[in-house]
Amino acid sequence: LQVKLLPFLLHPLWQSPLTIPGGTRQSPINIQWRDSVYDPFLKPLKISYDPTTCLHIWNNGYSFLVEFDDSADRSIIVGGPLENQYRLKQFHFHWGAINEWGSEHTVDSKFYPAELHLVHWNAVVYPTFEEAVMEGNGLAVIGVFLKLGAHHEGLQMLVDALPAIKHKDAVIEFDVFDPSCLIPSCPDYWTYAGSLTTPPLTESVTWIIKKQPIEVDENQLEAFRMLLFTSDGEEEKRMVDNFRPLQPLMNRTVRSSFQ
Ligand SMILES: NS(=O)(=O)c1ncc[nH]1
Numbered sequence: 497l498q499v500k501l502l503p504f505l506l507h508p509l510w511q512s513p514l515t516i517p518g519g520t521r522q523s524p525i526n527i528q529w530r531d532s533v534y535d536p537f538l539k540p541l542k543i544s545y546d547p548t549t550c551l552h553i554w555n556n557g558y559s560f561l562v563e564f565d566d567s568a569d570r571s572i573i574v575g576g577p578l579e580n581q582y583r584l585k586q587f588h589f590h591w592g593a594i595n596e597w598g599s600e601h602t603v604d605s606k607f608y609p610a611e612l613h614l615v616h617w618n619a620v621v622y623p624t625f626e627e628a629v630m631e632g633n634g635l636a637v638i639g640v641f642l643k644l645g646a647h648h649e650g651l652q653m654l655v656d657a658l659p660a661i662k663h664k665d666a667v668i669e670f671d672v673f674d675p676s677c678l679i680p681s682c683p684d685y686w687t688y689a690g691s692l693t694t695p696p697l698t699e700s701v702t703w704i705i706k707k708q709p710i711e712v713d714e715n716q717l718e719a720f721r722m723l724l725f726t727s728d729g730e731e732e733k734r735m736v737d738n739f740r741p742l743q744p745l746m747n748r749t750v751r752s753s754f755q
């Protein structure tokens with residue numbers, strides 16, 4: 497198995513070791529449906545996004561991100577497993593070179609072709625995102641699986657912007673977008689205590705993984721794969737397979753909001 501892991505272990509994307517030394521709650525993980533524990537005390541997740549808080553869309557050399565004005569409580573989530581309300585800061589995706597893989601989390605060891613992460617931070621307790629990143633209850637990330645299927649109208653607005661941010665560090669203004677159009681209507685989710693899946697890999701994330709995927713079509717996935725890891729003028733490297741390998745569950749239980 498170690499030999500199989502070798503390419504991932506050496507993957508250029510993460511200079512830091514695969515798991516940070518002493519890491520006990522790293523992400524992503526495989527969600528074994530039958531091992532998840534229904535928690536009747538989990539509340540429904542309440543999502544209230546203000547589409548005008550959208551700022552810009554950019555290529556950070558690892559994924560493409562849509563960033564939001566998080567200077568006030570205008571786009572927030574509350575409820576679910578969360579003690580406080582959390583402010584939306586950005587969302588981004590992870591995807592594969594082909595449809596057989598691409599998501600970070602897996603369900604019963606099944607990969608989806610892509611995964612959306614909506615990143616929120618606990619502005620009730622912490623003064624800045626940077627400080628929240630370092631705290632166990634600092635962040636809440638909603639994960640949504642993408643599966644190959646029907647055309648997704650809401651996603652198309654993002655897809656249409658991608659050619660303008662093909663290269664690393666390219667950014668364009670993006671004034672109005674409501675990310676709730678990317679979140680499935682089914683309220684069911686799994687939740688567990690984990691980490692960021694990119695450096696600094698800090699163990700500060702309450703993960704909320706939606707059970708129901710959203711459907712996107714082949715052309716929309718292909719548009720993700722035309723982005724580049726590289727800056728303008730550098731030898732082109734297609735932005736694909738920007739997902740972290742699965743991490744050990746260790747002493748954690750995944751809870752479900754549904755039976
Ligand atoms: N992929 S992730 O959502 O864990 C993340 N967000 C910011 C940095 N890394």
Ligand SMILES: [Zn+2]
Pocket residue numbers: 588589590613693
């Ligand atoms: Zn992510």
